Amino acid sequence: MKGTRRSIALAVMAVVLTFALAACSGGNSGSGDSGSGDSGGEKTTYQNAVYGFEITYGDPLSQVNLTPSGGEEYAIAFADKDGPVVEDQYANGIRVAVNEMSQAVKAEDVPKLLDQITPVLEEMVTAVPDGKVTGAVTPVEINGTPGFYVDYQYAQGGEQISSRTYILIKGSNEFDINTQAVADDWDDLRGTLEETVQTFTLD
Numbered sequence: 001m002k003g004t005r006r007s008i009a010l011a012v013m014a015v016v017l018t019f020a021l022a023a024c025s026g027g028n029s030g031s032g033d034s035g036s037g038d039s040g041g042e043k044t045t046y047q048n049a050v051y052g053f054e055i056t057y058g059d060p061l062s063q064v065n066l067t068p069s070g071g072e073e074y075a076i077a078f079a080d081k082d083g084p085v086v087e088d089q090y091a092n093g094i095r096v097a098v099n100e101m102s103q104a105v106k107a108e109d110v111p112k113l114l115d116q117i118t119p120v121l122e123e124m125v126t127a128v129p130d131g132k133v134t135g136a137v138t139p140v141e142i143n144g145t146p147g148f149y150v151d152y153q154y155a156q157g158g159e160q161i162s163s164r165t166y167i168l169i170k171g172s173n174e175f176d177i178n179t180q181a182v183a184d185d186w187d188d189l190r191g192t193l194e195e196t197v198q199t200f201t202l203d
Helices: 002-013 107-127 183-197
Strands: 044-048 053-057 061-065 074-080 093-105 138-142 145-156 159-182
Touching: 044 074, 053 093, 053 183, 061 093, 093 107, 093 183, 107 138, 107 145, 107 159, 138 159, 159 183
Parallel strands: none
Antiparallel strands: 044 053, 061 074, 074 093, 093 159, 138 145, 145 159
């Protein structure tokens, strides 16, 4: 178990907490993706066959294709393209990234990692500009997949960003789901972002 915890901690440390959503030119899709580029007035389900996940989104979110960064295997975003732009990046929306871990973790063992992951996440948040944890690292399960979430704020491009990041673990894959918005928009968008996260499903 000790080795497993070390593996998870190292994977979590690879998560980039400056999660601003890259512009449309930030990458291409592929990797077994399906789904339209804009949500329009209806719900759209994005599916990734390679990593076996899907997520359903609607207004004001639209799909944004990304290039993975920081050792990620895959990344995709769903942003409010009519919302604020910070440093040439969409500021409001959801980013989903996949990281592969060196060791698989059983679902029943994931909650046992809380004490290991908490200080790692708190240290990463406080390391970014004006980073501040605003809620305890909390165990969570979304549609059968266990993990954790943490609420925090940080500064980017003169804006204060409010965020909640989920880290879900299945087998040897870590799925990082980040929801964020500029502080002035957070209260209005938080419900929509959370509703979207709750549709995240793994095969």
